[in-house]
Amino acid sequence: MHPILNVAIIAAKEAGEFIINELENVGQLKIEVKGRNDYVSEIDKIAEQIIIKAIRKYYPDHNILAEESGKHTTTSSFEWIIDPLDGTTNFLHQLPHFSISIAVKEKGKLMHGVIFDPSKNELFSASRGNGAKLNNYKIRVSGQKKLQNSLLATGFPYHDFDYVDAYLSSFKEFMLQTSGLRRAGSAALDLAYVACGRVDGFWEFNLKPWDIAAGALIVTEAGGIVTDFTGDDNFLKSGNIIAANPKMLQNMAKVISATVPKKLRL
Numbered sequence: 001m002h003p004i005l006n007v008a009i010i011a012a013k014e015a016g017e018f019i020i021n022e023l024e025n026v027g028q029l030k031i032e033v034k035g036r037n038d039y040v041s042e043i044d045k046i047a048e049q050i051i052i053k054a055i056r057k058y059y060p061d062h063n064i065l066a067e068e069s070g071k072h073t074t075t076s077s078f079e080w081i082i083d084p085l086d087g088t089t090n091f092l093h094q095l096p097h098f099s100i101s102i103a104v105k106e107k108g109k110l111m112h113g114v115i116f117d118p119s120k121n122e123l124f125s126a127s128r129g130n131g132a133k134l135n136n137y138k139i140r141v142s143g144q145k146k147l148q149n150s151l152l153a154t155g156f157p158y159h160d161f162d163y164v165d166a167y168l169s170s171f172k173e174f175m176l177q178t179s180g181l182r183r184a185g186s187a188a189l190d191l192a193y194v195a196c197g198r199v200d201g202f203w204e205f206n207l208k209p210w211d212i213a214a215g216a217l218i219v220t221e222a223g224g225i226v227t228d229f230t231g232d233d234n235f236l237k238s239g240n241i242i243a244a245n246p247k248m249l250q251n252m253a254k255v256i257s258a259t260v261p262k263k264l265r266l
């Protein structure tokens with residue numbers, strides 16, 4: 001295993017253990033509101049510090065982009081992208097479906113990704129060129145080719161409501177054409193589930209790089225494709241993302257083009 005991936009796994013597991021131990025204390029937590037329906041607890045912040053400390057022990061000079069503390073800029077060609085708790089709303093409701101997501105870029109290219117679900121003890125990981133794993137087993141995207149019979153994951157807009165109408169048009173079409181849609185509440189785990197074939201595809205609008213960086217690499221290393229809504233690979237910037245196996249992605253992209261106005265696809 002690549003040493004950087006190893007450190008990412010150590011960091012994700014340390015944070016995961018902390019978060020899971022705090023699940024029973026949710027009622028006593030200090031919770032801040034970052035924006036409409038956008039919550040952060042002291043747990044998100046402490047988990048992030050645990051991850052940064054673990055990284056700094058081995059790589060004191062790497063860049064870090066972390067959801068709660070922002071950018072820690074250096075001159076290194078490496079950048080760690082961290083979501084210390086993806087699925088905070090689930091966590092705050094003691095709904096055990098959330099994750100820690102850590103990605104590493106080198107010279108702007110995604111090289112390593114880890115997503116850890118501490119409630120199920122599931123660790124999804126990938127390094128570029130080495131395939132993707134769930135715990136110690138290799139994983140692959142599903143072989144489902146048609147929307148009909150497929151199960152898709154998605155996330156609802158919940159703070160930027162400019163996207164609601166466009167989102168609902170795509171949602172309606174996917175609802176009519178597939179056999180089911182799931183909104184589980186952690187974009188990182190949605191991508192991990194695409195990678196291991198539990199769902200056949202995922203789409204969401206307006207995400208942040210820390211929600212999707214690790215998952216995007218894990219999906220591609222599992223044989224899938226990840227694009228933005230224009231068919232390009234600009235999803236970390238635009239935040240609009242489709243992930244699936246190649247044939248399913250084509251079918252999903254057609255639905256997005258037909259239902260989402262061009263200006264919201266960029």
Ligand code: IPD
Nearest residue numbers: 085086087088089155185186187
């Ligand atoms: C959120 C989750 C959710 C997605 C949101 C994200 P957070 O991340 O990934 O599934 O729908 O858009 O912001 O705030 O829990 O880290």
Ligand code: CA
Nearest residue numbers: 083086087211
């Ligand atoms: Ca997130």
Ligand code: CA
Nearest residue numbers: 067083085086
């Ligand atoms: Ca988060």
